[in-house]
Amino acid sequence: MLGLMQRRELLISSIIQHAARHHGDAEVVSRRDDGQIVRTTYEKLERRARKLMGVLRELGVEFGDRVATLAMNSDRHLELYYAISGMGAVCHTINPRLAPDDIAYIIGHAEDHVLFVDACFAPLVAAIAPRLAAVLRAVVVLAEPYEMKPLGARLDLPPGMALHCYESLLDAAREEPDWPVFDENAASGLCYTSGTTGRPKGVLYSHRSSLLHAFQINGADAVGLRATTRVLPVVPMFHVNAWGLPYAAPMVGAALVMPGRHLDPVALLGLMDGERVDLSVGVPTVWLNLVNHMRQSGARFSTLKRIMSGGAALPRALVAAFAELGVEACQGWGMTETSPVVTFNEPKPATASLKGEALFDHAIKQGRALFGVDIRALGPDGAETRWDGKSQGDVSCRGHWIAKGYFRSPETEIADDAWFPTGDVGVIDANGFLQLTDRSKDLIKSGGEWISSIELENIAIGHPDVAEAAAIAAPDEKWGERPLLIVVPREGHEPRPDDVRAFFAGKVANFAIPDQVIVVEELPHGATGKILKSELRTIYASRR
Structure with a gap:
């Protein structure tokens, strides 16, 4: 026997519909590249997202198509989140900090036909566009008409790849009267890993998984947003959907403060x-x-x-x-x-x-x-x-919002x-x-004992002269591996290697204390802000 309860598909569009109806005056604040502060509300944003669905259809986007974004956190990017997924297409957020070769690969692998891009990334798009002539049909710059002219010399696209102004397209569009309804298991978003072990791999989210995730992070024992919260996501919207905040905040009517690229x-x-x-x-x-x-x-x-x-x-x-x-x-x-x-x-x-x-x-x-x-x-x-x-x-x-494989890699499915x-x-x-x-790849095994690089780094950052630290394994003839610590000084400080080593006394076992401490001006970081230990291991491979 089935229960006598109404059933509605768990669709991302339902979030912005709810926000517009019940939290219509809640703010979305964005800082533009020039420092200008722009304000809108969920009610206005929902209307523009329905107009944007019409724009997408005019650009030839159909159900299931992947639509790429190369943009920082803003109200416009949020409109794209809802319009793309809301019409049944897939919002493919791309990390602009990846290598251009990886970005070109990702767009080609996903078969993105339309790319929405912040003006500041125009040179990046121009550099990779010739490689994407067979895939991309259009590039839309998230800008006002007056901002397009200066882009002319910086954004020379190949023949057959159209260039559009976002606000011009919206001005000419009509609002779609309703949000489409379809299966909640339909794909909604696509995000590629940062490619630390080979080519980036695509993770394909569904409407259902995204809503269940947003419900849970809004719980009191998680992020716990409320209608009175004013939240600033520093985490970019191209990092796993800004950890779900673009869905969780409108769900409860919390104000979103978008920092842009500054x-x-x-x-x-x-x-x-x-x-x-x-x-x-x-x-x-x-x-x-x-x-x-x-x-x-x-x-x-x-x-x-x-x-x-x-x-x-x-x-x-x-x-x-x-x-x-x-x-x-x-x-x-x-x-x-x-x-x-x-x-x-x-x-x-x-x-x-x-x-x-x-x-x-x-x-x-x-x-x-x-x-x-x-x-x-x-x-x-x-x-x-x-x-x-x-x-x-x-x-x-395992769980409701855990991947069971990678996009277009059936051999990875579980x-x-x-x-x-x-x-x-x-x-x-x-x-x-x-x-x-x-x-697992960063553990240090010395003389049969495992040493945690995370523990060493956390201790090192507690030293008054250290701003940032990375611990890696250095080869050792006797012990196999020994910990090597690389630190960045706090501004105005000069950490002494012997003092930093002494700082570990009593905090870890003696065998875990780094043999050497190297002071550098900066550490290499990857596209997601993590320290590139693979690069450090290459640099210091012969250090003993």
Whole structure:
């Protein structure tokens, strides 16, 4: 017997419809490249998104087609999120920080016929356009008509590839009267991995998976947005759909403050204070830079109360630094293949009373699984490890918003109920909190003992002279591998290698203390802001 309940498809368009009807006056604030602040509302944005569906149809976009975006966080990008997916096409967000060769490969592999691009990326598009003449039919610049003329010399497209102005197309379009209804399992978004191990691979999200993910991250034990929240996503919309915020914020009517491409500490702090932001979301590198700026300038946050960090482990010293500034720093964990949030670090009864050092020790854990997904760690024997906070294993997960394969790679598909291997290594404590100890490829094995590079880095960043750190394995004739630590100084400081090594005493076993500390001006970062340890291993391969 079936229940007598109404059934509606879980479609992304339902989010913006709800936002327009019930939170119509909630703000979406965007900063343009020239610093101009532009304001709109969910009601206006929904109407423009319905006009944009008509534009897409005029450009020849059909159900299931992939439509690419090469853009930073803005109201226009948000309109594209809803119009593309809402009409049944696939919103393919592309990371402009990838190598041009990878971007050209991604567009060709996805067979994107239309590309929407911020004006600042015009030179990048011009460089790769000749390679995409057989695929791309049109390039649409997210700009006003008066901004198009200066692009003429910078955006010379091959014959047969049309160039359009976004606002001109919208001005000429009519609003679509209704949002189409179709199967909730239809593809909605496409995001390629950063290609750290070979060519980037496409992760294809569905309407259903995206909505279920948004429901869960809006829970009180996760990001927990409310109608009164003013959230600034520093994480770009090309990084796993800005971790779901473009869906979660309109779902509850939270105001979105879009920073555009100006993500330096001065610009971010000014926007946070000027727009009364109380929550912001981004990667640890962003927060490290912001904290260092606050220390140097003596500035304080006027409204910010909470940050969420992800993409890499949140250092203990950073949690403490934000606490001193009156801001709670919390973290979640996931990856492109997991939509991305799998775990979030919010208290349970057993951890709610932690204070001082114990609280900071707990805060660096990646958190506990949200409802809808599950996690486990497998030991060397293939059996699940004990939840004791000590037994280390390879982390895998499964659930409603976990990928079961890669786009156009049928050989990668797994069963619906299978566990997805993440490539991370970690432990799970008695309360179900996951703590990553490393990526499997970044663990250091010295004399038969495993050493966590993440632990070494977190300790190093706690040193008063160190701004950023990376620990890698260096070959050693006696021990096989030994830890090598590379650090970047805080501005105005000069870390001494011997002092940094001494800082580890009592914090890790003696065999885990790095043999060498190298001071450099900067560390190499990849397209998602993570430190490129593969590059460091190449540079220091012969270091002993």
